[in-house]
Amino acid sequence: MERFFQQIVEWQLANGRKGLPWQETADPYRIWLSEIMLQQTQVSSVIAYYQKFLQTFPTVYALANASIDEVLAHWSGLGYYARARNLHKAAQMVVDTFDGKFPSDPNLLASLPGVGQSTANAIAAFSYGVTVPILDGNVKRLMIRYLGLQESVGGTAQEKKLWPIAINQVPADATHREMIAYTQGVMDMGNLVCKRTKPQCQVCPVAASCQAYHANQQDELPLPKPKKTVQTKRAYLCIYQNKDQIWLEKRPDSGIWGGLWSFPEEVDVIEASINLPVFTHVFTHFKLEISPLLITNMPPKNTENGNWFLLEDALTQGVPQPVRRIIETIAAMQQDYRLQSQN
DNA sequence: GACACGTGGGA
DNA sequence: TTCCCAAGTGT
Structure with a gap:
């Protein structure tokens, strides 16, 4: 050898x-x-x-x-x-x-x-x-x-x-x-x-x-792995917004996005919320359909593991990719709003 | 041994 | 679009 x-x-x-x-x-x-x-x-x-x-x-x-x-x-x-x-x-x-x-x-x-x-x-x-x-x-x-x-x-x-x-x-x-x-x-x-x-x-x-x-098998080996079906889950992410600030919650150490900051998750739509566009985030082992809900008229339900962040500060925290994407969307919306107000 | 664990690149 | 999976490890 x-x-x-x-x-x-x-x-x-x-x-x-x-x-x-x-x-x-x-x-x-x-x-x-x-x-x-x-x-x-x-x-x-x-x-x-x-x-x-x-x-x-x-x-x-x-x-x-x-x-x-x-x-x-x-x-x-x-x-x-x-x-x-x-x-x-x-x-x-x-x-x-x-x-x-x-x-x-x-x-x-x-x-x-x-x-x-x-x-x-x-x-x-x-x-x-x-x-x-x-x-x-x-x-x-x-x-x-x-x-x-x-x-x-x-x-x-x-x-x-x-x-x-x-x-x-x-x-x-x-x-x-x-x-x-x-x-x-x-x-x-x-x-x-x-x-x-x-x-x-x-x-x-x-x-x-x-x-x-x-053996001319270079294109056949290694053999393909048996594929497994991935299931789709849905998550309602609640974006509590107060002026320039948004509410983020620290996720538990174990499990998906362990230890990262994310939006509080609900099992169903909350009343008096604004629906932002749904998008799909793909993991190796499942798909997640994310419904972001913008909530500007009430405080977070649970305030134990959370904090208010300025939008630009939130982007410097440990946040998972879809949360980063949502924060950027909110920031862009605010920017648009500011421009409109000036005109 | 099987499954959980992220995201983006490449075909 | 859809699928596979990349310098793997922990439980």
């Missing part, structure tokens, strides 16, 4: 991605941050968040000392907000337990909340050159094709099978530089060559020994 390793390393150095913001550092804090942001999230979505986040929280100490509200505000719009809550906890753990220094032992790294085995190995390999492999979606797809496995991506049993193979591909005497190139290389391969659709086998460095390629 060592040949595979060398081929990926050489390919990455010649053809892999260069100059991504997190490729320009060996600081485990920055590498950890990038790995968490990149979980289930595309590179193009991450770059701006990563740079802004680092400006605000340049060190693990800065992050550990920040409030969870500040952290969520900088995560707002990225999704999977448990990552931000775990990131904050993990930063405090690094400061308290590891004296502010990220350990190089993947097992210790994996003890941090939000850091699983693959992310732990990525941090160890990139930061310290520890000779451990990653096993992310790219690698799974690559291995399913390379080994000609008649499977879809996913499942505990598959991971149990693939981990030892992934480990065997990494020579114990690989250098730090090689580990960086290999780890980046398997992901670049998945993104640029062994893509989900239209794999580029003609430029693949390991096509000669790829089972799927020899």
